[in-house]
Amino acid sequence: MRGLEGRVAVVTGGGRGIGAAVCRRLAEEGAAVAVLDLDPEPAAQVARTLPGAGAYAADAGDRAEVEDVVRRVLARHGRIDVLVPCAGVMRGAPVTEMTDQNWTEVLTSHLTGAFTAVRAVTPAMTAQGYGRIVLISSIAARGIAGHVNYGTAKAGIAGMARSLALELGPHGVTVNAVAPGFIATRMTREGAERRGRTWEEHAAQAAAGIALRRIGTPEDVAAVVAFLAGADAGYVTGQVIHVSGDP
Amino acid sequence: MIVQEFHGAVAVVTGAGSGIGHGVVTALAARGAQVVAADLDPAGLPEAPGIRTVTADVTSPGDVRRVFAAADSLGGADLLVNAAGIAVTRPLLEHTDDDWDRVLAVNLKGSFLCLREAARTMTARRRGSVVNVSSIVSIIASPTPEIAYDASKGGVSQLTRSAAAELGPHGVRVNAVAPGPVPTALYGPPAGAVARNIPLGRLGTVEDIVAPILFLCSTAAAWITGHVLVVDGGRVLR
């Protein structure tokens, strides 16, 4: 039997990058996956290839839209066992040039988005007495120049994991986070463009600074998310696991 | 059916005669690994196909070489789990020099000796995964007085990070688990009180710790190194 057979997972930002890899991995292990993304087309593409999956177009930062998706998932599957909120954008700028909009877009998509999804699925998880929430932080939580909005949001995610682990542990719900390092996705490709570098230069420079001497793949992160979503991590809660090829 | 995900891998496990180490040996063997199971006390060493037992003291460089010679005869160690450990529980003022030396020798120097021996083969072959067993008392102050033990585990956690940085470029990963309280020969919990401090509402089991150790050994953790994975039901959050 596969580890997540019979489980139902909700993944936000599931249309691309890390979120899409998480959807594929959870489905491989047997879960029915709800693929939520702002962009309907990539979400539909991911869902089409996965048995039992469904695509849901919604803004992760919008409470009404997220709660509506959760209602539809519960109506279809009757339960939600796993939540992985991956949605979010980067809007870097030096602090004096950072606009309110830059700040709000990043804080809303990552931090409010994760909170909103957690709040929406928690009643189902506590009623079941079982749940696995895996948040996406980043090594940027340690500090990232030129992205105070993002660094703040990702440090907030780590705090969210710890507070929720304390609150939901007694109800059988574990809450952890992964903190990816440099992963090849649209997000990091845009970083190369912003710096006027080719992707190859950008990736090679990043790899040189990583102990394992390579950049990460969305699958590297998805494998760790799947561990935290499964039975093997039943006694792990409130943790932030660094998936960065580096101490 | 258990997936034979470690088929073809050679593993060295210390402290294999009891508790967490014993659990790691049986789980790795069940998943297809060939395991060299080492312990100072041979009495509890598991006997099964795929398991080679070695009586060895991890504080002795000669014994450690013998353990890895056994692994070499199987093709060389791909995995090392450092689970040998001892604890001395008594107030700081009553800790003897010998208490300090013994605990540091087994928990910290023993982990280093095995790591160094493993690293010879692993760096040469550019692959390998080491998992040390630290403890949550490397992060929080222990509720019981065990100053040498806590210091040794702080050392194990930092040994893990520094070794990961140094061995990463050679393709070798080094991680640790930091368990909370798990009833074993090493730790007999005072009844009741402990579980109340744990958000998940129960003490750990050997299986709770073994599964994350196997995860860190596996390719699912291919891009994790230098991480000290706390497995404690949320205890350190309290």
Ligand SMILES: NC(=O)c1ccc[n+]([C@@H]2O[C@H](COP(=O)([O-])OP(=O)(O)OC[C@H]3O[C@@H](n4cnc5c(N)ncnc54)[C@H](O)[C@@H]3O)[C@@H](O)[C@H]2O)c1
């Ligand atoms: N790529 C990296 O190096 C890296 C490193 C650390 C953390 N992360 C984190 O991983 C997560 C995924 O990032 P990625 O690199 O895969 O990015 P990505 O840009 O490839 O994918 C993000 C997906 O989220 C969707 N999305 C964005 N805002 C949304 C919103 N408001 N509502 C719904 N969907 C929304 C996008 O449409 C996109 O499909 C993010 O939280 C990111 O911060 C990425």
Ligand SMILES: NC(=O)c1ccc[n+]([C@@H]2O[C@H](COP(=O)([O-])OP(=O)(O)OC[C@H]3O[C@@H](n4cnc5c(N)ncnc54)[C@H](O)[C@@H]3O)[C@@H](O)[C@H]2O)c1
């Ligand atoms: N049990 C817990 O609550 C707990 C919590 C955190 C960390 N740990 C750690 O987990 C590891 C395993 O502990 P356990 O709880 O399974 O204890 P255990 O006493 O059941 O097993 C430890 C084993 O190590 C062996 N050993 C001791 N000294 C040795 C030496 N010099 N050379 C070789 N083998 C030696 C012992 O003979 C024993 O078989 C230890 O490092 C311990 O510090 C345990």
